[in-house]
Each structure stands twice: as structure tokens, then as C-alpha cells.
Amino acid sequence: MPTISKLAKQTYLISSANQPLDISDNWFEPAFWQNQNAITGQSVGRNTTYFFAHQQQNYVLRHYYRGGLIGKFANDGYFYTGLKRSRVYCEFALLEKMQQLGLPVPTPIAARLIRTLHLYSADIVMTQIPNASDVFHILQKQALDNQVWQTIGKTIAQFHQAGVFHADLNIHNIMLDNQGKVWIIDFDRGRFKTPDKSWQQNNLNRLLVSLKKEKNKQAQFYWQDDNWQALLTGYQII
The missing domain is CATH 1.10.510.10 (Transferase(Phosphotransferase) domain 1)
Known part of the structure; x- marks a missing residue:
């Protein structure tokens, strides 16, 4: 199961129990990687997903956006009903479990959840599938x-x-x-x-x-x- 720690007040870090990397809040900010010239590409669809390199490894950074009609009014805000019920935690845990089953999915590295009153926003970092x-x-x-x-x-x-x-x-x-x-x-x-x-x-x-x-x-x-x-x-x- 993923581990949970705090990056700051009302900001939570979700990561694997055996994660050796020192993950900071900056990891989830595209501007941080842009300032280091670490951005290697991006995928532009309804929203932008960023690809960046760090310590000879390639990663994917994805922000959670709402779709459909609700997305027109609450672009990236989700109702908070508990961290372990959040979409980001559930996806992270699912990816971990699928990897244990040997299914071909990206490796989850870390995720961030920021809570603001009754809403939260979230980001996830995964390894980029090579080639x-x-x-x-x-x-x-x-x-x-x-x-x-x-x-x-x-x-x-x-x-x-x-x-x-x-x-x-x-x-x-x-x-x-x-x-x-x-x-x-x-x-x-x-x-x-x-x-x-x-x-x-x-x-x-x-x-x-x-x-x-x-x-x-x-x-x-x-x-x-x-x-x-x-x-x-x-x-x-x-």
C-alpha cells in the first residue's frame, strides 16, 4: 500500500514504501523542471502532460483535471471525502497492485494532494515507458x-x-x-x-x-x- 506523509500544511505526499528518491513539493510543478531545462516533452490534449528527466531517469507529470460539464466550472477541484478515497490515491494504489500482478503499466513514483477546505487538487509522477x-x-x-x-x-x-x-x-x-x-x-x-x-x-x-x-x-x-x-x-x- 502507498505511504502518506506531509509536504506542508494540508499538502500530502503519496509514495511507495520503498521509494528511495527525495521527493519535494517542487516535483509537481512544471516550472521547477522548466527552470532546470529538464522538460523533455509534453503531450497536449484536453490538458498538458509533462515529461521530464532527473538522475538519468525519465518521468511523467500529470495534473488531475475534471472532464465533462463539471469541468467547465471546477477545472481541477474535487470534493474531499478522505485521502484514501481520493482519485489520486486510488490510482496510485491500483498501479502498485497491478505491478505486483505483473501487468504492463507505468511505475508510480509519487503523488501530491492539496486540500483546500472541502476541495482538493492533485498531481501524480510516474516513470515514462521507454521508447x-x-x-x-x-x-x-x-x-x-x-x-x-x-x-x-x-x-x-x-x-x-x-x-x-x-x-x-x-x-x-x-x-x-x-x-x-x-x-x-x-x-x-x-x-x-x-x-x-x-x-x-x-x-x-x-x-x-x-x-x-x-x-x-x-x-x-x-x-x-x-x-x-x-x-x-x-x-x-x-
């Missing part, structure tokens, strides 16, 4: 053969068999490294559930919707229906 790109960006440049799609399906099945529910399984959250290994990222609102075909099928349906959406939206997107059938074949191999 990997999300499948969405890959498909904008080239097609993937059906063997790769089978591997993607097989990997999703491994998570499902372990009872891992991904709240937003879409093509942006599946990564492929240069060794052909598939990784899954962004487990905000994810959790363990009793394996059941209903929610597992809903997970797959959500992924299919995202593929079709990008296919219709992008000028170039190298994905075809037979790729989906290959994914399903891989999913059923487990």
Missing part, C-alpha cells in the same frame, strides 16, 4: 499488422482476467514500445471488479468507439475493420 508511443499517434503514420492487434487484444484480456476495470479504455491509452510490448496507461477512476462479461464488453465497446471516431476524424488513420477482428482473436486466446 513507446501511444497507438493513436502510430496509426496516424502507419498501419499495424494483425499480429500486433492480436497482442493488444491479448494484453487487454490479461487486465480483464485480473479484474482490472479501466474507466476510459481508448486508443490514446494503449502504448506500444519498440520491442512490440503493449502497455496500458491512465487508470484514473479505474478499480478492481469481479470479472464479468458485461463490463468487460463495455470496455471493448468503448475502445471500438474511439477507433471509429478517430478513423472518421483524422485525415490519415491506418485502421481497418479486420484489425478489430484480430484484436478480438487475441482477446479470446487467453
